[in-house]
Amino acid sequence: MSDPKSNAAEPDIKTRIIHAGAEHGKRHSIVNTPVYHASTCLFDSFAAFREAVSNPDHGLFYGRRGTPTQWALEDALKDLEAGSGGVCLYPSGMSAISTALMAYLEPGDQLLMVDTVYEPVRSFCDKVLARNNIETKYYPPSVGEGISDYVSTNTKAVFLESPGSLTFEVQDIPAISKVAHDADAMTFADSTWGTPLSLPAHDLGIDINLHALTKYEVGHSDVMMGAASATPKYFNRLQSFTRTVGICVSPDDAYLCLRGLKTMAMRLETQFENGLQVANWLKAHPMVAHVYHPALPDDPGYALWQRDFTGGCGLFGFRLKHGSWQDLPHLVDDLRYFGMGFSWGGYESLILPVMPETCRSATRWPKGAPVLRLHIGLESPSDLIDDLEGGLSRYDAALKTSPD
Ligand SMILES: *Cc1c(COP(=O)(O)O)cnc(C)c1O
Secondary structure (H helix, E strand, C coil): CCCCCCCCCCCCHHHHHHHCCCHHHHCCCCCCCCCCCCCECCCCCHHHHHHHHHCCCCCCCEHHHCCHHHHHHHHHHHHHCCCCCEEEEECCHHHHHHHHHHHHCCCCCEEEEECCCCHHHHHHHHHHHHHCCCEEEEECCCCHHHHHHCCCCCEEEEEEECCCCCCCCCCCHHHHHHHHHHCCCEEEEECCCCHHHHCCHHHHCCCEEEEECCCCCCCCCCCCCEEEEECHHHHHHHHHHHHHHCCCCCHHHHHHHHHHHHCHHHHHHHHHHHHHHHHHHHHCCCCEEEEECCCCCCCCCHHHHHHHCCCCCCEEEEEECCCCHHHHHHHHCCCCCCECCCCCCCCCCEEEEECHHHHCCCCCCCCCCCEEEEECCCCCHHHHHHHHHHHHHHHHHHHHHCCC
């Protein structure tokens, strides 16, 4: 694929995703890298054993360090992340984030954390990091180069998530990264929404880029997995820490994730486009107060999204004009296609009532009528719109007949 003698142009990312990681299968003339189960790997000789011990990440060593199945996924993800020095896999997106933070932060350090971060990360910072004398200071997602006002002498890292969880604010990644690097601080980003396909995070200044592969890479709502990609400067420490704490993923899960990855580009494109159709329909609906989607031209994040992202996905939010959580059963209980549940990135549509006001501390999220998060799957958007129209009419009818 990357034959140095060929003059062919660098292939498009959609081409790379199809062939990435394939060497491990090609060795046996098959398309997909098989599922290699292993704890023990046998050494042919004393010499081979000695060589493996002095270089344990170069070939089969012990199951915890992976087999060709996990390596195929790591290589594929590294290939998709421009500027990556290597990728480590984790048994969930959450464990990718917590392990990567622990790999670099030390007692006495300060972490600057975006206020719109995925809520379980906030819990990890406030509980686990705090008890290890690592301070977390939250900053508003709109901060831009104003992050300099938050930096102090012990600031070790700045963590971004763009767009933010639940409310989808886009951050100025290059501006924040520049201030961080000038202050000798590292940058971490949770790029689950953008995926490696739509957000070239390392190119924009991110040192450690994190993904919940559980979402679009797996793509079929059946495997938990996470990944961290580090720039060459930071990769050795990440890999060594990950090995030291004993993190590994099963070859079956890695196989399913690699399989999901092959169709991710077309799934993302369709789900993004269908999502925009539903988002625009909601925007025009008389019962909807606001749609939170960075790819809508009047969204406050639109200019940054257009500058830094090459696409999007099927996840966004909206706020109703009227009613309260008590009224939501009328909207969500009898939907035909939208399931209600956590996670997203699968082929199916989801709806989730959310409460951003309960997980913000540096910014204030106004209370009011309910906010819901939608994930648009691969169904026909007109069927999804009909489904939502039905739910909104039942909700409206219930509000009109309720006593207050
Ligand atoms: C789901 C999610 C995670 C966590 O991933 P898990 O695999 O569920 O642990 C992290 N960040 C974001 C933005 C997510 O949506």
